[in-house]
Amino acid sequence: MNPSNNCPHGIIYLMDDCAGFTRRKCGKGFIYIDCEGQKIKDPEILQRIKELVIPPMWENVWICQKPNGHLQVTGFDLKSRKQYIYHPKWVAHRQLNKYSQLLEFGKKLPLIRKKIEEDIQRRGWPKEKILAMIVMMLDEYYIRIGNKQYEQENQTYGLTTLRRKHIVEKDGKLYLQYKAKSGKERRVKVESKRLIRMIKKISELPGYEIFKYIEKDKTKHRLDSHDVNEYLCEISGHYFTAKDFRTWGGTMLAIENFPHASALVEGNPRKKLEPTLVKLVAKTLGNTLAVCREYYIHPKVMQVLLDDKLDSYADKPLKNIKYVSQLSKSEKLLMKIISE
Numbered sequence: 567m568n569p570s571n572n573c574p575h576g577i578i579y580l581m582d583d584c585a586g587f588t589r590r591k592c593g594k595g596f597i598y599i600d601c602e603g604q605k606i607k608d609p610e611i612l613q614r615i616k617e618l619v620i621p622p623m624w625e626n627v628w629i630c631q632k633p634n635g636h637l638q639v640t641g642f643d644l645k646s647r648k649q650y651i652y653h654p655k656w657v658a659h660r661q662l663n664k665y666s667q668l669l670e671f672g673k674k675l676p677l678i679r680k681k682i683e684e685d686i687q688r689r690g691w692p693k694e695k696i697l698a699m700i701v702m703m704l705d706e707y708y709i710r711i712g713n714k715q716y717e718q719e720n721q722t723y724g725l726t727t728l729r730r731k732h733i734v735e736k737d738g739k740l741y742l743q744y745k746a747k748s749g750k751e752r753r754v755k756v757e758s759k760r761l762i763r764m765i766k767k768i769s770e771l772p773g774y775e776i777f778k779y780i781e782k783d784k785t786k787h788r789l790d791s792h793d794v795n796e797y798l799c800e801i802s803g804h805y806f807t808a809k810d811f812r813t814w815g816g817t818m819l820a821i822e823n824f825p826h827a828s829a830l831v832e833g834n835p836r837k838k839l840e841p842t843l844v845k846l847v848a849k850t851l852g853n854t855l856a857v858c859r860e861y862y863i864h865p866k867v868m869q870v871l872l873d874d875k876l877d878s879y880a881d882k883p884l885k886n887i888k889y890v891s892q893l894s895k896s897e898k899l900l901m902k903i904i905s906e
Contacts (some may be wrong), residue, residue, distance in 0.1 A: 574656065
């Protein structure tokens with residue numbers, strides 16, 4: 567699936583693995599170098615670069631050759647963290663469509679589940695099986711995907727960077743206990759017997775990481791968020807990322823927690839429904855209330871819940887979804903609401 571299909575009109579999808587301009591320190595400022603290693607003198611190009619307002623402390627700066635590339639600049643800050651500057655049209659498009667692909671995600675979710683069910687039954691520990699296992703964890707527990715940079719710099723972890731030391735067995739139960747983004751301690755109870763069995767088996771393989779795959783030549787490799795997103799793209803035929811599971815999960819959890827939140831408010835008139843509901847969802851996702859409300863609960867679903875109109879969707883038909891039996895009752899309600 568080509569991510570460029572998701573670009574707004576006039577914008578092309580270009581990552582920093584494409585040839586681009588660079589900059590070099592010169593006196594108190596910089597000179598800019600084109601792809602042939604020549605100093606850029608074209609005033610229009612220099613003006614465009616100036617308008618990008620690239621922080622002077624960034625190193626290893628890459629600048630997109632194309633003024634309409636979705637990604638305009640990458641570089642590394644003083645803490646060696648990779649930073650990005652996107653085209654304004656791309657930023658506006660992503661903001662406008664923050665929840666727009668949730669409907670498409672819901673339509674494809676049954677297919678994703680069917681595909682990972684097939685891959686997870688592969689023999690041995692091939693890449694596809696481990697990726698299917700990770701996606702199954704995303705689907706059931708909405709854990710952040712994680713990346714190596716945060717692990718190295720902050721000793722914080724996500725699904726792809728979890729280590730064997732994060733597996734905790736207590737009273738016959740299995741937990742993943744780790745320091746997550748922003749230093750928050752997270753403890754995720756794994757309830758799926760199949761996932762528990764697989765986590766135990768894979769953790770016995772050599773290496774610190776939980777999730778790694780074994781090639782036919784017996785070499786071991788770790789996985790990262792890019793591998794997971796690429797796999798999702800391949801099995802769904804659409805440009806989804808691991809984060810879409812958290813947005814889907816947050817919205818679905820709002821529906822599932824609505825009766826509990828309503829009961830809490832009814833029992834205490836001083837409580838308000840919206841913050842009470844968001845608090846319940848945020849607890850599962852491991853987010854702050856503000857972040858959870860802004861980024862992980864579809865506004866249309868929230869409005870339906872606040873207006874107490876959820877029951878009106880129960881008998882509405884759900885059309886044009888393959889393998890619809892793969893969706894739960896709450897997920898079907900979610901789809902009915904956002905498909906209107």
